[in-house]
Amino acid sequence: MxxxxxxxxxxxxxxxxxxxxxxxxxxxxxxxxxxxxxxxxxxxxxxxxxxxxxxxxxxxxxxxxxxxxxxxxxxxxxxxxxxxxxxxxxxxxxxxxSKDTKVQVGVPVLFVNEELAPGLKRGGVLNVVRHELELVCEADKIPDDITIDVTGFDVGDSIHISHVTLPKGVESAITDRDFTIATIVAPSALKSSDGDTTKDEGEAEGGEAEA
Missing domain, CATH: 2.40.240.10 (Ribosomal Protein L25; Chain P)
Structure with missing residues (x-):
């Protein structure tokens, strides 16, 4: 709190x-x-x-x-x-x-265990879409932050509000959709490298076909 x-x-x-x-x-x-x-x-x-x-x-x-x-x-x-x-x-x-007044506040998110995310270990980047979550709770139960565990997430994965365990008595102010908080994306260099590799493989296959 x-x-x-x-x-x-x-x-x-x-x-x-x-x-x-x-x-x-x-x-x-x-x-x-x-x-x-x-x-x-x-x-x-x-x-x-x-x-x-x-x-x-x-x-x-x-x-x-x-x-x-x-x-x-x-x-x-x-x-x-x-x-x-x-x-x-x-x-x-x-x-x-009052102590039991329900309020809506923006609470910052904190990502942990990044070293246990395969996508980040392979050079991926954590792209944070929402740095804060709009939450509803009693005035005396406002959390300092919301911790999000990224263990197991790979490149291309998205972290949604459904992945987050909120403290007791705390709810998301947005309830009509499973919104995205962050994604793990490949860095530009990795994307470029993958593209070049695909091109080379295509040329090689073409050469073999002509032979």
Missing amino acids: SDQLTLTAETRERGGKGASRELRRNGRVPAVVYGGKEDPLMIHVEEKLLMKQLMTGIFMNSVVMIEVGGKTIRTLPKDVAFHPVKDRPIHADFLRV
């Missing part, structure tokens, strides 16, 4: 571009907490702390406890907007969740 993170925040009384610009000049990022059948709560958080948590790589699929006004709110990050030039966070959205 992903780590639980904590952000200290302060409420903000005013919205609008002017108030938001002033907050950013002071090293703060305007944000909003919504959902949970409650009114939206306008807050602002420290930019440095938000950036530190974003750099963990697990921020968007982790429960974030927001401490504000003497209360702690359990949330899930839903969106972080960045400045188009400076690449700094300029706004964040958080969804209120």
Whole structure:
């Protein structure tokens, strides 16, 4: 399960571009907490702390406890907007969740036992189609990643969601098809070599026929 993170925040009384610009000049990022059948709560958080948590790589699929006004709110990050030039966070959205709230999140995939895949041992390449899986689970059961074992896969094989064992209580958000996660393909050099070999064999057969 992903780590639980904590952000200290302060409420903000005013919205609008002017108030938001002033907050950013002071090293703060305007944000909003919504959902949970409650009114939206306008807050602002420290930019440095938000950036530190974003750099963990697990921020968007982790429960974030927001401490504000003497209360702690359990949330899930839903969106972080960045400045188009400076690449700094300029706004964040958080969804209120309870322990048993079901959420849809993108979870990264991790491939293991590549040395046991015949296709990779013969020089094939693991072509990753989906680096993340869209999953549905309770907020407190979001996995850090999904491990996929490639043992036994050969060149030309595809790895589908049906090959993956998901943790208990976790389901794929896509249920109408057995979608592809990765394939094992032959490298260009190998394809070219195979093609040349076929051509040579064809010419040899032709020569023998003429003889």
